Amino acid sequence: MLKYLSMAALVCLTLTERAHAEAFPSTYNAPTATPILLTNATVLDGTGKRLDNADIYLANGEISWVGTGDSHPDATVIDATGLWITPGLIDVHSHLGVYPSPGVAAHSDGNEATAPVTAEVWAEHSIWPQDPGFTRALAGGVTAMQILPGSANLFGGRGVTLKNVPSLSYQGMKFPGAPHGLKMACGENPKRVYGNRDQSPSTRMGNVAAYRSTWIRAQRYQADWDRYNQAIADANSAESSDGGDGASVADALLTNTPPRRDLELETLAGALRGDILVHMHCYRADEMLTILDMAKEFGYRVGTFHHGVEAYKVADELAENGVCGALWADWWGFKIEAYDGIQENIALVDRPDGGCAIVHSDSDEGIQRLNQEAAKAMTRGNRAGLDIPLERAIRWITANAAKSLGIDGVTGTLEAGKMADVVVWNQNPLSVYAKPLRVYIDGALRFERNNPELSPESDFELGQLLGAAQ
């Protein structure tokens, strides 16, 4: 009987899709750090509050408290008078590592542009951890980011959320417990890439037909697994209610063949279940509405529209559907679906109740200056008559980004119990002159300005330009 039961448990463990999500697990471990008390700072806490002359205490890798509280006598006390503190910045849309520097052809690993549906690929398997862009982003205060596949495909594959810590492997950077993302793309890119090859899709209607056909396959795959899992679960519960000898579970395992694992459909089914968050590259307002209808047809949630230069036209619909808009402050005009970009886009998406505006980069330059991008968007909103204080705008690069990535329970704000992902700035961060002085990740000081010992450098940059004038 024991043999039967343990076999049943083993089979259940190994065959459910959730267990497969544990492939390539995170090996990230935060180093232990001495407790840190930062005193007398101006704090933008990411919840929408600004605290003046505030203290913040980091211990055991967590934020212990903000405001007043007890601290350990051995804690390192840092006078932060005149300095500003924010949560670590989070970029929901980066291609660091998959389109690294130097951008040589053999480093171009971001788009598996060989078929319009490649949900089976994982961006993490393309990441080059030695991309110098990671260290530059760290100097810009970025503590976490999602690395996404590109937008050549309708279903581009899985994105991965990383802690921005130097590591030999992406596993060493992988944000513990963060869900995967599914990158999807609307509009011009997929239809251009495949249309130019006389393949489908070559039109926007072709795009939508291919999404739907694919979701139908994914639903069938999910139903097969549901049926299988139900049969096993029924046998298990029959077993436990009648205190049997395990024979009925064994019988169920023998008579129900598990569906064949399929990497592509596994990702898609994960998105349908909500275990994998959908990140949809989509520029035009009308296309976003089409996608929201499609999500209703198939019963999944769109987590975040990325780029959305026309998101301001459907800001209310995004808010009603609980969809975030991950946007640029001022990019426009590089293609016709980006023609209607306006600098107030982020502020207008932020306006409705429930609006979830995010500043994203999609750029190895922009990720270094998310604070400046947020500042521009805030300024444009305020000039249009919206009333957006600093403490609200900072959410666009902290709390709202964390929500988009499904990590808002553990980071994105300076609240007790959250990861001590913290940036200390030389001044008000929403300025062209602002610079992170210190960046803490899980309470460990990972970057300190003007301190070579705490300014990490990738292998690639070692020993370059030897003998050149300095």
Added chain:
Amino acid sequence: MRLLSVLLTCQMLLWGPASVHAESYLIKDANVFAGDDSPAVRQDILIVDGRIESLGTDLAGSEAQTVIDAAGRPLTPAFFAGITAAGLSEIGMVYEAVDSRLSGLYTGLIHPEFDVRRAYNPHSSVVPITRIEGYGYTLLMAAPGDRTISGQGSLVRLDGGYDSFEGDDVLFVNVDGYSGNRLGSSRAAHWMLLESVFAELSTDDDDLTLITPRGKDTLHAVRRNGLFIFRANRASDILQAVAFGEAHKLRTVISGGQEAWMVRDALAEAGVPVVINALDNLPGSFDGLGARLDNAALLHEAGVTVLFTSGETHNARKLRQVAGNAVANGLPYEAAIEAMTSLPAEIFGGTPKMIAPGLAADLVIWSGDPLEVTSAADHVILSGNPDPMRSRQTELLQRYLPEDAGMGRAYIKP
């Protein structure tokens, strides 16, 4: 009476929109950056007939028809937008609406006679979108393609005129690791071609092999009166360009210049200006392993003239953020202002872009520090004409800003 009005209409038509400025303006209490490297001074500015009439404290407003109270806000000459394809590229990937580059035409290896000014469209939405952010002029580029010489451009004022070009002819030359793939696959091939072309230039032989007779005339003309702007990032390439310029007696400018700081003394000695993107700090290619944020500061300190470009056309308005980052990384503030205002005109031969009596009134009143990301242009005045501050993007904002869509947004016409 009727004849008079007809005559007036004719006169206005003949003058064109850029010349209708019968009005005068008095700007009170501006914090005036003259456009050189001097610090700002609180002053009034009187503008008459499109020109700056006088500067001073407590200028009398009686003769000015319109008074603009700057209330202490910063005022600068209208900014330089960098090297762009403004008016040449309406939408980046709509190829029939992009005219900044020569491609697919191989009647010769080198076509210096290709001139992007013939394709300039002042009604491009990019022009007002850039102008209302405080930018008065740009250097129109012949964009790098797959050739050593991309062609000619020049400064253009962003005043919406069809023929608002000014300054010297500028020839765009590429000697970097890119743009040579179909031309010998080596930066050495660029130099081989350039040396050969210049050798053909100095003979009277009409049997030209690399260049057309018109191209030869163009090269002669640019050599006499224009500038050669070499796109190069690697230190060794920059030095090659400087040496080539000296050997052939060219007025040389470097664009890109990611590793210019490594050869800053040579650049200073040769008097060669460098146009950089001050945000470049990644080894994005093997041409720019030395890219760093204090490039501008190091060059300036060594006595090299530094200008900025963002590499953007549609978002050229980002350039003041680029300059602000240069200041944040050590460039003196006034040097950045000078690089954004008067210096590009000085180098590329445009009319002076300064706040001084007698000069064209091309100026901007800013809501705050003009290099700061939390400021914006409040008033843009070109040739003495206050800009209505409208663009396709402000129209879109006005359509979508009201929370009530009424009968539908299509009925909201700003």
